[in-house]
Amino acid sequence: MIGKIFPKSAGSFKNRIRYIFGCTKHDHEISGIRTISFNTMSKDPLPGVLQGNEADLSEMIREFDQVETLRRFSIDSDKLIKPVFHAMLSLRPGESLTTPQWRSAVEKYMTDLGFDESNQFVAVMHQDKDHQHVHIVANRISLNDDFSMVKDSNERSISLESVSGIEDRFGLSKAPKPKDTWGVSITHAELQASIRDNDLPLKHKMIAKIAGAIEATNAQDGDMFTFTRLLRKQKVYINLTLNEEGQPKGISFEFDGKHISGRQLKRSRLTWHKLTTQEGIHYDPETISELQRETARRDSEEQERVRVYLYEFRSKQRRTYVRFTAKQIELFKMIEEMLKILEFIFGGGFKPIETTAKRHYIEYVPGKEKNFIQQLELESFTVTH
Structure with a gap:
C-alpha cells in the first residue's frame, strides 16, 4: 500500500x-x-x-x-x-x-x-x-x-x-x-x-541505486572512479557537463535509457558540487581525462574483469601459440587444461610463457575443452590467422 x-x-x-x-x-x-x-x-x-x-x-x-x-x-x-x-x-x-x-x-x-x-x-x-x-x-x-x-x-x-x-x-x-x-x-x-x-518510479529507483553507491564508496574510502564503477555494476551511468576550464560543473545519471540530472533527482545531495563536498566523494581535477574515459564505458562488470591472453607453449622441438580469454582467477587452471590438450597433440614437454600477438595461433574457448579434444581427434587442430 x-x-x-x-x-x-x-x-x-x-x-x-x-x-x-x-x-x-x-x-x-x-x-x-x-x-x-x-x-x-x-x-x-x-x-x-x-x-x-x-x-x-x-x-x-x-x-x-x-x-x-x-x-x-x-x-x-x-x-x-x-x-x-x-x-x-x-x-x-x-x-x-x-x-x-x-x-x-x-x-x-x-x-x-x-x-x-x-x-x-x-x-x-x-x-x-x-x-x-x-x-x-x-x-x-x-x-x-x-x-x-x-x-x-x-x-x-x-x-x-x-x-x-x-x-x-x-x-x-x-x-x-x-x-x-x-x-x-x-x-x-x-x-x-x-x-x-507494480514497481518503484524510475526516479526513485535511480536514487536508491545512487544512494547505495555513495554509501559503498564512502565505506571503502573510494573516489569518483570508485563511485562510477559501483554505479556501472547496477547499469547506472554518469554523464558530465564541463565548464570553460574543462572541469565538471554538472552531472546527470542514465538508467534504462533515461537521463535525469543530479539536480532534478535530489538538489540537496546529488549535484556535482554536493557529491564532491557534502557526500565526501573525492575528485582530483588532474584526472579529468581518465574520468571521462571511465564514465564513457558501458561494459558490464563481467566484461571488465575479462582479459585476452596469448601464451607460447614451448618445447625443445616446437613452439605453439594459444589465444584465449580468462578471468585472472581462472588463468592457471586454463593453462593446465591447455597443457593437457597439447600433450594429446604433440606429446609432453611444453612450458607456457605469456607472449605478444602472433600471426598463427590456436583459438581456445573456455569451458569447451572436451569438445576441443574430440574435434582434434577428427581434424587435427585449427590454426587462426
Missing part, C-alpha cells in the same frame, strides 16, 4: 469532494466507486450523484464549509489557515480489501494523523480496473470549543508508519521506505505509474 497526502488548501471543500465522488475529470479510469465511510449530518451523496442529482453532494459541501465560518466568528484572528485535507491510500494491482476492511484502514490512518470524531471526513473508494484506492477528504478544523486545528508536523513520517501498520494488519505488499528514495516525495503521476507497473 502507498499513502499519499496531497497539498492542503484554503477555501471551500467543493472541488475536492466533487472530485472524489467522480463529478470532475480524473487522470484515470473509474470502473467502480463506493462510499467507505463519513461522519457528516448529511447523507451519502453517491446514490444521487450516480443518478445525476448533486443535491445531497452540495449539502455535504455546505456542511464542511460551514465549520470555517463558525471558527472565523468565534476566533479573532486573520491568520490564513488551510483546513482542506486530502489523502489517498492505494493498493497494488490485484490486491483488494472489503468495505469493512477499508473502513478499518481509514479509521486507523485518520486516528494516527491526529483526527478524531470532532473532525468531519468522508472516504470514497475508486476502482481502476484491478487497482483499488481510497480518497479521504477531512476537515482539519475540529468542532470543539476552540475550533483547534489538527497539527501537521511530521505527518509524512506518521503516514508511512500508519500505512505500514495497515499493511501488516491485512497482509498487504510493503511500500518503499524513505531510505529507498532518500525522502524524495512521489508525485501523483509517478504514484499512479508505480501502482500500474
